[in-house]
Amino acid sequence: MTSAPPAPLHDPLPADHGPGRRPNAVAQAKRPVRALGALGPFLRPYRGRIALAGLFLLLAAATTLAFPVALRTLIDQGLVAAEPGARVLQLRDHFVALFAVGAALGVFSGARFYLVSWLGERITADLRNAVYAHVVAQSPEFFESTRTGEVLSRLTTDTTLVQTVVGSSLSLGLRNTLMGTGALVMLVVTNPWVMTQVLGILVLVVLPALYFGRSVRKLSRASQDRIADSSAIAAEVLNAVPIVQSYTQERREAGRFGSATEAAFDTARRRSRVRALLVAFIISATFGALLWGLYQGTQAVLAGRITAGHLGQTVVFIILFVGSVAALSEVYGDLQRAAGATERLMELLAARSPVHDPAQPQALPAVSAGSSVSLRDVVFHYPSRPRQPSLLHFTLDVKPGETVAIVGPSGAGKSTVFQLLLRFYDVQQGEVRIDGVPVARASLHALRSRVGIVPQDSVIFSTSALENIRYGRPEATDAEVHAAARAAYAHDFITALPEGYATYLGERGVRLSGGQRQRISIARAILKNPPLLLLDEATSALDAESERVVQAALETAMQDRTTLVIAHRLATVQRADRIVVMEAGEIVDIGTHAELIARGGLYARLAAMQFHHVGAA
Numbered sequence: 044m045t046s047a048p049p050a051p052l053h054d055p056l057p058a059d060h061g062p063g064r065r066p067n068a069v070a071q072a073k074r075p076v077r078a079l080g081a082l083g084p085f086l087r088p089y090r091g092r093i094a095l096a097g098l099f100l101l102l103a104a105a106t107t108l109a110f111p112v113a114l115r116t117l118i119d120q121g122l123v124a125a126e127p128g129a130r131v132l133q134l135r136d137h138f139v140a141l142f143a144v145g146a147a148l149g150v151f152s153g154a155r156f157y158l159v160s161w162l163g164e165r166i167t168a169d170l171r172n173a174v175y176a177h178v179v180a181q182s183p184e185f186f187e188s189t190r191t192g193e194v195l196s197r198l199t200t201d202t203t204l205v206q207t208v209v210g211s212s213l214s215l216g217l218r219n220t221l222m223g224t225g226a227l228v229m230l231v232v233t234n235p236w237v238m239t240q241v242l243g244i245l246v247l248v249v250l251p252a253l254y255f256g257r258s259v260r261k262l263s264r265a266s267q268d269r270i271a272d273s274s275a276i277a278a279e280v281l282n283a284v285p286i287v288q289s290y291t292q293e294r295r296e297a298g299r300f301g302s303a304t305e306a307a308f309d310t311a312r313r314r315s316r317v318r319a320l321l322v323a324f325i326i327s328a329t330f331g332a333l334l335w336g337l338y339q340g341t342q343a344v345l346a347g348r349i350t351a352g353h354l355g356q357t358v359v360f361i362i363l364f365v366g367s368v369a370a371l372s373e374v375y376g377d378l379q380r381a382a383g384a385t386e387r388l389m390e391l392l393a394a395r396s397p398v399h400d401p402a403q404p405q406a407l408p409a410v411s412a413g414s415s416v417s418l419r420d421v422v423f424h425y426p427s428r429p430r431q432p433s434l435l436h437f438t439l440d441v442k443p444g445e446t447v448a449i450v451g452p453s454g455a456g457k458s459t460v461f462q463l464l465l466r467f468y469d470v471q472q473g474e475v476r477i478d479g480v481p482v483a484r485a486s487l488h489a490l491r492s493r494v495g496i497v498p499q500d501s502v503i504f505s506t507s508a509l510e511n512i513r514y515g516r517p518e519a520t521d522a523e524v525h526a527a528a529r530a531a532y533a534h535d536f537i538t539a540l541p542e543g544y545a546t547y548l549g550e551r552g553v554r555l556s557g558g559q560r561q562r563i564s565i566a567r568a569i570l571k572n573p574p575l576l577l578l579d580e581a582t583s584a585l586d587a588e589s590e591r592v593v594q595a596a597l598e599t600a601m602q603d604r605t606t607l608v609i610a611h612r613l614a615t616v617q618r619a620d621r622i623v624v625m626e627a628g629e630i631v632d633i634g635t636h637a638e639l640i641a642r643g644g645l646y647a648r649l650a651a652m653q654f655h656h657v658g659a660a
């Protein structure tokens with residue numbers, strides 16, 4: 044898994060898929076039922092409703108099959124009574140009986156429709172939720188090889204296909220299977236001689252339909268993949284519209300999206316062509332079968348072998364039967380489409396995060412004055428770059444309450460240290476401990492509850508200022524949120540917003556300045572009040588005033604806890620107890636600002652460059 048190159052969505056397959064990992068597509072195409080069988084666990088909770096829907100389905104099918112029998116009695120008995128008065132009465136009775144059959148059919152069909160549609164909607168909702176919850180819990184490695192737009196497309200278009208199947212095709216299929224079998228049985232019982240011919244037609248129609256169905260499935264999967272491609276492009280570009288426009292790339296981006304949708308159209312067109320061929324073939328075959336049956340029947344009536352009523356009944360059974368076969372082949376196409384979509388969803392569900400909770404998590408000890416951190420001889424490379432270690436024999440101990448600044452050139456591995464402390468990745472060698480417990484032995488929830496992070500690029504959710512800060516501790520009261528905002532020097536600017544704390548901040552906080560976004564992000568971390576704080580100072584230059592408040596906010600945030608800060612500012616490094624200087628994944632020096640400057644090494648050079656403008660200010 045670690046050495047796999049960045050791969051398309053279907054690659055994060057479960058380990059339990061065995062050595063073959065990705066089953067051959069042709070072999071898969073032979074197993075639509077198996078692919079749909081994966082929906083079993085989603086159907087199981089609704090056994091009662093499914094049984095009820097099945098009951099109504101049976102009743103509706105039985106009523107439909109009773110109809111030709113009632114018709115035969117109507118023709119043979121209602122029309123042949125000797126005396127005209129009695130004939131009228133008998134006819135009326137027959138019509139009442141026919142109406143009763145029709146009304147029952149209506150009620151049963153309505154009930155079945157409601158139950159089955161309900162199931163379709165319910166299962167789609169459950170499936171969406173399950174896939175989403177699963178994807179959200181994946182480690183960053185998953186998102187390195189999966190485009191978010193693609194996941195979104197799976198969540199919408201693929202689940203909609205599944206909904207079509209569960210909410211209609213499946214019941215249509217069952218009903219037609221029942222009706223077709225019922226009609227066939229009735230035909231055998233009422234005229235065994237038609238049987239052989241009908242069976243012959245059945246074979247003729249079903250075999251090619253099965254063949255076509257398979258290619259529909261493959262093409263369907265391909266067209267869903269193309270739709271996912273275009274969604275992925277759209278999601279990426281819509282998130283970067285200002286950049287796209289500033290580089291005047293709108294036309295090119297529209298073109299790129301256009302090619303993806305054209306590719307989707309093209310596979311959909313090919314799929315439709317196969318299905319159209321299927322439909323044309325089935326309708327012709329159905330029609331032929333019907334005429335053949337009729338011809339045989341009329342001959343039999345002329346020869347006096349059967350009554351007119353018998354012929355009428357046979358004709359209706361034949362219509363029912365071939366109608367079912369035709370509907371089934373259509374349903375088969377739908378099932379094949381949904382099987383492709385289900386496979387994709389199941390692959391997403393089967394993706395196992397390489398970082399997961401240990402079987403028996405070790406509890407983290409209670410701490411009062413901040414957490415202790417220890418990295419021992421850590422060797423780490425990102426899964427996608429097995430040959431390029433990002434940390435090499437990295438050893439660092441941080442005492443509770445200490446503030447340690449990490450500095451170093453770009454790409455030195457500073458952020459990587461944070462990633463490992465949050466256990467977004469597991470190390471290949473060495474050990475990372477927080478409060479004496481190896482991070483791999485603690486539960487992810489317990490570990491991450493202990494760590495607060497203020498990233499370089501502040502993340503703002505498209506909700507109010509209040510809710511954005513409350514994200515740090517969802518159960519916090521409004522007063523606690525306000526206190527955190529005050530501590531982060533965010534209270535004044537928030538109250539000056541049009542609706543104060545209730546102001547909607549726009550998607551990704553587009554309605555705030557950079558410094559304001561950072562202070563919201565700091566307030567969030569202060570509210571969480573973690574014993575270990577990881578600060579990634581923003582490199583983007585803020586104006587002097589903004590810089591001053593952000594710095595003040597950060598200083599409040601660092602109080603009474605252990606802080607690791609990726610430092611870009613002179614004020615921060617001067618305040619730190621120790622400064623760790625990193626280069627190419629290794630620690631090259633540790634000391635205070637004065638000590639490191641005095642040594643005149645990498646730090647002195649970095650300081651001369653990086654802190655120059657701050658020192659001057």
Ligand SMILES: Nc1ncnc2c1ncn2[C@@H]1O[C@H](COP(=O)(O)OP(=O)(O)OP(=O)(O)O)[C@@H](O)[C@H]1O
Pocket residue numbers: 187425426427428433451452453454455456457458459460
């Ligand atoms: N997800 C990733 N997959 C593969 N390689 C990565 C990943 N993230 C970072 N790297 C690589 O790991 C090395 C260390 O990166 P890191 O982000 O820790 O550097 P940094 O010191 O924080 O840099 P900067 O100051 O520019 O943010 C770099 O060579 C980088 O290219």
